[in-house]
Amino acid sequence: MATAGRARNGRSARRGTAVLLALPTALWYLLFLVAPLVVLVVMSVGERSPNGGYAPGFTFTQYAALPTRFTPLVNTLGLAALNTTICAIVAFPVAYTLALKVRGTWKLVLVALVVVPFWTSFLIRTYAWMTLLGGNGIPRILGWIGFGDIQLLNTPFAVSLGIVYNYLPLMVLPIYVSLERLDKSFMEASRDLGAGPIATLRQIVLPLAAPGILSGIVLVFIPVMGEYLIPILLGGGKTYFLGNALADLFLQSRNWPFGSALAAVFVAGMIVLVAGYLALSRRLVRAGREQSLI
Amino acid sequence: MRLERWGERLTRLYTILVFAFLFLPIIIVVVYSFNAGRHVTELLGFSTKWYGEAWSDRFLIEALKHSLTIATITAILATVLGTASALAMDRLGSRVRWLFELLTYVAIIVPGIVIGIATLIFIVTALDWLNPWIAYLTSSRGPEIGLGLGSVIAAHTLFTMAIVNVLVRTRMRGMDRTLIEASEDLFATPWRTFVQVTFPQLLPAIVAGGLLAFTFSFDDFIIAFFTAGQDQTVPIYLFASIRRGVSPEVNAIATVLLTVTIVAMVVAGLVYRRGQRRSGGAADRAGDTAVAGVPLAPAPQTADGSS
Numbered sequence: 001m002a003t004a005g006r007a008r009n010g011r012s013a014r015r016g017t018a019v020l021l022a023l024p025t026a027l028w029y030l031l032f033l034v035a036p037l038v039v040l041v042v043m044s045v046g047e048r049s050p051n052g053g054y055a056p057g058f059t060f061t062q063y064a065a066l067p068t069r070f071t072p073l074v075n076t077l078g079l080a081a082l083n084t085t086i087c088a089i090v091a092f093p094v095a096y097t098l099a100l101k102v103r104g105t106w107k108l109v110l111v112a113l114v115v116v117p118f119w120t121s122f123l124i125r126t127y128a129w130m131t132l133l134g135g136n137g138i139p140r141i142l143g144w145i146g147f148g149d150i151q152l153l154n155t156p157f158a159v160s161l162g163i164v165y166n167y168l169p170l171m172v173l174p175i176y177v178s179l180e181r182l183d184k185s186f187m188e189a190s191r192d193l194g195a196g197p198i199a200t201l202r203q204i205v206l207p208l209a210a211p212g213i214l215s216g217i218v219l220v221f222i223p224v225m226g227e228y229l230i231p232i233l234l235g236g237g238k239t240y241f242l243g244n245a246l247a248d249l250f251l252q253s254r255n256w257p258f259g260s261a262l263a264a265v266f267v268a269g270m271i272v273l274v275a276g277y278l279a280l281s282r283r284l285v286r287a288g289r290e291q292s293l294i
Numbered sequence: 295m296r297l298e299r300w301g302e303r304l305t306r307l308y309t310i311l312v313f314a315f316l317f318l319p320i321i322i323v324v325v326y327s328f329n330a331g332r333h334v335t336e337l338l339g340f341s342t343k344w345y346g347e348a349w350s351d352r353f354l355i356e357a358l359k360h361s362l363t364i365a366t367i368t369a370i371l372a373t374v375l376g377t378a379s380a381l382a383m384d385r386l387g388s389r390v391r392w393l394f395e396l397l398t399y400v401a402i403i404v405p406g407i408v409i410g411i412a413t414l415i416f417i418v419t420a421l422d423w424l425n426p427w428i429a430y431l432t433s434s435r436g437p438e439i440g441l442g443l444g445s446v447i448a449a450h451t452l453f454t455m456a457i458v459n460v461l462v463r464t465r466m467r468g469m470d471r472t473l474i475e476a477s478e479d480l481f482a483t484p485w486r487t488f489v490q491v492t493f494p495q496l497l498p499a500i501v502a503g504g505l506l507a508f509t510f511s512f513d514d515f516i517i518a519f520f521t522a523g524q525d526q527t528v529p530i531y532l533f534a535s536i537r538r539g540v541s542p543e544v545n546a547i548a549t550v551l552l553t554v555t556i557v558a559m560v561v562a563g564l565v566y567r568r569g570q571r572r573s574g575g576a577a578d579r580a581g582d583t584a585v586a587g588v589p590l591a592p593a594p595q596t597a598d599g600s601s
Contacts, residue, residue, distance in 0.1 A: 014385050017484070022382035022394065025375045025455065029397045032452045033404075036412035039419055054415075090312065097309040101302070110313075112559060117316050119555045122513055123532040124548040128319030130536070131326075168316065197298045226405025228516050233536065243407045243516070250411055250520070260415070263408050274403050 037267070044260035054256045062261035069262055072245040079156075079239070080224040083163040087220050088213055090164060091171035095212070096205070098172070099179035111176065118169040126162055126233050133158050133234070154236030162230040167223065171216040178212025179205070214281040218274065225270060242266055320552065327545035344546040351543060357531040364443055364527065365512040368450040372507035375451065376458025377500055380466065381492075383459075401456035410520030413449040417441060417521070441523030449521050450511040457510075458503030465499035505562075 044062055049055035098110055117125060132138055133152040142150055152158055182205070190200040228243035237244070242262070249259030330341035348354060383391050404412075421440065473495075477487040515529035522530060528547070535544060 014484075018382040018385035020382075021378040022386060022390075025379035025382075025459075026394075028375060028448075028452060028455065029401070032413065032416075032448050033397060033401055036409075036416035037404075039416045040408075040412045043415060093305045094309050094312050097305050101306065108563070112563065113313065114316070116552075116556065116559070117320060119509060119559070120320060120552050121529065121532065121548060123515060123529050123536065124323060124544065124551075125319055127532070127536050127544065128323050131322060132319060165315070165319075168312075197301055222403060222405070226407045226516070228407055229533070243405070246407055246411060250414070256415065259411065263411055267404055267408055270403050270405065271400065274399075 037264075040260045040267075041264050043257055044264045046257045046260075048255050048257050062258045063265075065258060066261060066265060069242075069245055072240045072242045075240055076225055076227075076242040079159070079163075079241070080221055080227075083160055083167075083224060084217055084221045086160065087164050087167055087171045088175075088217060091168055091175055091216065092209075092213070095172050095175035095179055095209075099176050099182070100184070111173075114169050114172050114176075117165075122166060123229065125166060126229060129158070129162055129165065130233055133161075153234065154238060156235065156239050158234040159231055159239045162234040163224055163227065166230065167220045170219040170223075174216040174219065175209055175212040178209050182208050211285050214285065218277065222270070222274065323545050323548045324552070326542060327549040329542065329545075332542060344542045345550070347541070348543040348546045348550075353526065354528075354531060354543070354547065357526040357528045360443060360522075360525050361512055361528040364446050364450065364518075365508045367447050368454055368511040369504045369508035371447070371451045372454035372458050373500055373504040376455040376503060376507075377462050377496070379455070380459045380462035381488075383463065384466065398456045398459050401453050402460070404453075406453075406514065406516045407520075409449055409453065410517040413445060413517070414441070414520045417445050441521055442525050443522070445521040445523070446518050446525075446527070449517045450507075450514060454503075454507035454510055457506060458500070461499045461503045461506075462496055465496055469495050 043054050045058050045060065047055045047057035047059060047061075094114075098107065098114070102110060130153060135153075137152075139150050139152055142148075186204050186208070187200055190204050195203070226243050227241055228247060231237065231239045231241045231244055246259055246263055246266070249255050249262065327344055328340050328342065329338060330343070331338035379394065383394050386394065418441075469492075473491050474487060477491045482490070513529065515533060518527045518530055519533070526534075532544060532547075535541060
């Protein structure tokens with residue numbers, strides 16, 4: 001009896017500590033995540049006051065008007081998917097080389113070098129590309145070779161380049177980590193059993209790297225969806241992302257209710273997309289693992 | 295065999311090219327920070343005058359102070375709150391834990407621009423309602439609370455503490471439970487078990503999380519853009535000066551920041567290696583990637599945990 005009582009006391013004390021530990025974080029979530037999102041939704045069913053900003057109300061006109069922002073929505077989804085894919089394709093061979101072909105101190109240095117750009121200011125890196133892609137940069141060099149009059153800056157190409165450049169480290173590292181854990185005897189076994197390099201890559205390396213590739217895709221896709229700076233600085237505002245549409249609605253035209261509706265749909269879409277993706281990838285990874293280990 | 299060797303050479307060459315791609319813009323920035331000419335087109339020889347100009351730019355130094363304050367407070371808050379909630383989640387009922395997990399992932403998934411906008415309209419709405427009360431209670435025209443460093447810290451802490459939480463919980467999952475049980479069996483108090491057993495094992499994840507929080511906060515433009523009010527941060531200053539037409543000062547600032555980063559990384563790497571040697575070389579991958587400074591996304595971990 002006594003020991004049971006003590007155990008129960010201990011458990012409730014643990015519960016008490018847990019609540020105490022979780023309380024500040026819970027308050028933070030409530031105050032700076034839940035409350036702002038609630039205000040966002042309340043505002044999205046409101047009306048626009050004549051001088052901009054918000055007037056109380058209950059109407060779905062803002063949501064009905066959403067199709068007018070169809071272009072940035074399609075742009076964002078399409079370009080985010082496209083550029084995340086390019087990122088994965090560019091990153092995989094690099095991660096493969098770092099994980100399996102380089103050894104010792106070199107490996108440490110090279111992995112650190114992948115991270116260095118990630119730790120330098122995003123704005124500075126993007127600004128450097130503005131210089132490089134601008135009239136006095138790469139187009140001038142191309143002109144010397146004989147490709148005159150090529151515009152690079154303020155094109156969709158520049159936006160893609162900026163995205164791939166800025167998010168490449170976020171793709172290389174998770175793939176590197178998953179390949180680094182790869183048991184090299186699998187590859188030797190595959191070779192001993194007469195598989196060519198391509199068969200080994202397809203049947204051993206890729207399935208085992210899948211979790212890394214999948215987490216890289218999530219790490220890149222999420223921030224690219226909300227991208228604001230790259231389309232403005234490298235795309236010259238011509239390639240219009242959801243982020244730019246939102247910033248315009250809140251800062252320039254001051255149509256807060258409509259902006260809120262767009263933001264609310266954006267968040268809901270993101271959550272559905274990521275949740276669906278995680279469920280799918282979980283299944284894929286499990287299937288891949290069973291297949292590759294049997 | 296021959297095909298294989300050629301393939302290997304090609305991937306190696308390719309890797310070198312990708313590294314060149316990664317560092318080309320950074321090299322350009324460093325070179326031009328020492329360029330005497332004002333424009334990118336004129337390479338006029340070596341000069342350090344842009345460093346002097348950056349140092350005497352009052353607005354820039356002000357922005358730098360703001361950024362450092364925001365990033366430091368954010369990193370501390372995120373580390374403490376993220377770690378505390380990670381420890382708590384282990385002991386909470388499954389329904390509360392589920393809710394916590396959901397909020398954590400939502401905080402990570404919601405795009406920065408939406409966090410910025412939502413925080414802006416929430417604070418503006420709340421203050422419209424609050425400030426008259428404060429004025430009434432203090433019965434004077436006291437200082438009105440407005441947007442500023444505080445609102446930026448609040449929004450930055452929100453998503454960085456979620457990242458710390460995920461990192462620490464990932465680490466906890468890979469932790470050796472038997473040590474904690476042994477400590478409890480030997481009648482250590484919970485606090486002592488935490489200080490002597492749990493905390494040292496969680497330390498790499500906590501340090502990595504704190505560093506990440508600092509970097510994200512220091513480098514964030516979009517959230518600060520919406521929530522900083524009149525206060526400028528370094529990214530806001532840089533954005534404004536890029537739009538105005540940039541002064542080579544910017545290159546000098548970037549070079550200084552880059553140098554500080556590289557020195558910090560080398561020091562962190564050396565400290566980490568020494569710690570590893572002392573603990574008998576028991577390298578763990580979570581620590582490796584933690585030093586690299588990138589969180590592993592929740593995806594593979596949850597996939598592992600559920601199978």
